Amino acid sequence: MKLVLASSNAGKLFELRELLGDAFELHAQSEFGVEDAEETGLSFIENAILKARHASSATGLPALGDDSGLCVDALDGAPGLYSARYSGVHGNAEANIDKLLGNLLGVADDARTARFVCVLAFVRHATDPQPLVAEGIWEGRVLHARRGSNGFGYDPVFFSPAHGCSAAELPTATKNRDSHRGIALAKLRTLLQA
Numbered sequence: 001m002k003l004v005l006a007s008s009n010a011g012k013l014f015e016l017r018e019l020l021g022d023a024f025e026l027h028a029q030s031e032f033g034v035e036d037a038e039e040t041g042l043s044f045i046e047n048a049i050l051k052a053r054h055a056s057s058a059t060g061l062p063a064l065g066d067d068s069g070l071c072v073d074a075l076d077g078a079p080g081l082y083s084a085r086y087s088g089v090h091g092n093a094e095a096n097i098d099k100l101l102g103n104l105l106g107v108a109d110d111a112r113t114a115r116f117v118c119v120l121a122f123v124r125h126a127t128d129p130q131p132l133v134a135e136g137i138w139e140g141r142v143l144h145a146r147r148g149s150n151g152f153g154y155d156p157v158f159f160s161p162a163h164g165c166s167a168a169e170l171p172t173a174t175k176n177r178d179s180h181r182g183i184a185l186a187k188l189r190t191l192l193q194a
């Protein structure tokens with residue numbers, strides 16, 4: 001199946017291509033000159049659907065939207081929906097991490113609980129009244145300093161107790177198997193087969 005990924009994030013594209021394998025031909029929206037959708041929703045679900053509809057409308061192809069982020073308990077769920085632009089500059093992972101660590105200065109390990117959330121939305125066409133929607137959650141906590149260099153975004157400061165290391169210290173295949181995105185995609189595949 002040929003489909004368009006409604007995202008400009010290279011990290012997402014890389015992970016989703018690995019996850020989807022050969023049965024899907026996943027094209028970045030940039031290949032068709034599609035600009036980013038306005039993320040005006042108040043939830044990951046709303047934004048994932050907005051993104052997918054926008055890309056499908058512009059390309060005429062089925063589309064996959066990914067809206068994701070890091071929700072930190074000590075910060076009332078921030079950066080959450082605004083994870084990509086937490087520092088004020090969209091997509092600046094270094095500045096986003098610096099701001100996050102600054103806001104958690106002095107917060108003890110057991111109060112640094114957090115989770116990665118990913119919602120994937122699939123639309124068959126731009127006005128599809130029945131988008132397929134799947135959510136994945138990955139529990140962990142925010143480290144005091146960066147560890148590792150794999151992955152993207154907040155991976156260097158996200159500690160996964162299940163793995164005993166940061167997300168950026170995991171090989172791609174392990175992150176993809178156990179991450180919020182990997183879990184959401186496994187659920188979406190089940191919905192696609194139903």
Ligand SMILES: O=P(O)(O)OP(=O)(O)OP(=O)(O)OC[C@H]1O[C@@H](n2cnc3c(O)ncnc32)[C@H](O)[C@@H]1O
Pocket residue numbers: 006007008009012036039066067068069070083084091096116151152153154155167179181
């Ligand atoms: O909207 P698109 O174009 O898809 O790209 P984006 O980077 O703006 O994506 P989001 O709006 O969904 O914001 C998600 C942000 O959450 C963070 N994030 C999401 N998944 C992550 C992961 O697997 N590892 C690390 N950080 C992640 C990262 O900072 C992303 O930029």
Ligand SMILES: [Mg+2]
Pocket residue numbers: 039084
């Ligand atoms: Mg975005």
